[in-house]
Amino acid sequence: MASSTSLPRVGSDNRLLDALGMVPGVLLLAGIGYAAKILERSVNAYAKAQHWTFPNIEYVLWAILIGLVLSNTLTIPKVFQSGIATYEFWLKLGIVLLGARFVLADVLKLGGISLVLVVVEITLSLALMTLLGRLFKLKPKLTSLLAIGSAVCGVSAIIAAKGAIDADDEDSSFAIAAILALGALSLFTFPAIAHSLHMNDVSYGLWAGLGVDNTAEATAAGALYSDAAGKVAVLAKTARNAMIGFVVLAYAIYWAGRGQAERVTNKAAFLWKKFPKFILGFLVMSVLVGFHWFSKGQVTSLGNLSKWAFLLTFAGVGLRTNFREMSQQGLRPFIVGALGEILIACLTLGLVVGANRIWGL
């Protein structure tokens, strides 16, 4: 009896310690984010006062850059690590809150267009990455992981698929490293290409949501272009994330058929387990706004809370990008990933331009 009452206490003490252990890292994320906001304001004001022609560098880029510089020049002490890893929680929190800034009709219209494009993008990406993996003689399961990562949603998809297709730890860290390195590059290349093509916010947001793999990088790549583009990028990426269960299930069935993975007995339960639940929160927020449950000022407050959550995410994106670590992961998976991503970026750009002609985005 004594032991049965003391066990949960130990558990809750551990949980409390875990939560307290996150505080330094979260404070670091918040500090970087706030410094980025101050830099945005002061650098732009200084440039204006000096009559310099200086590009308007937004807080998103500052937050990523500060994080990148810190993680690639210093060794971040271990005490910060668990808090830095919460960036994914802030990302999901930001996305749910962002639901308040979408009218349900927009979600349905843009989400519907995104879903159509997502299905085409996923089919093309899977085929392309599989072909490249075979051409470069990568291990079949590593090819599967790279295909899933580039077709659906980066790191989350690779982690979800790893267990389902019984892939090696080494293969999944190769695939994750390739996807993260390419995600970091896309932060700088996507906005630059879009500016040179004079893309509008909706078209660019769709392109970033379809073409950038990891949700955090897709959100950042969208926000780097404009606030409106950031919103659309999140919506398109969310539509893509919603497909994770179907793609992973298809691969699990394929590998189980070859006797190299566990058989999936209950497909509906598998799909529900893999479904990113935060999407439901995003939709609930959008419905609540649609029913005028919040005043206009309250919607603005929710939008601002979402921006604060994203600010911590962007700081985390910079902090967890370590080029030295990535370069140690091997060149071939990276080349396959890079070739695939360039081709997918071109394909998705073509899709968005086509959609713009058809639906007038």
Added chain:
Amino acid sequence: MSTTEKSSPSGNSNSLSLDWWAVIVALLLALAVRFDVLKNVPW
């Protein structure tokens, strides 16, 4: 690679509970904003 998502041998990922936490915290914040506990959040 630091990520909050870790896979278990069965391939389940604890990102699901992270998802639910994000939804719960967001809804609590939304309630706080709705009932004016949090007012005029600045940016």
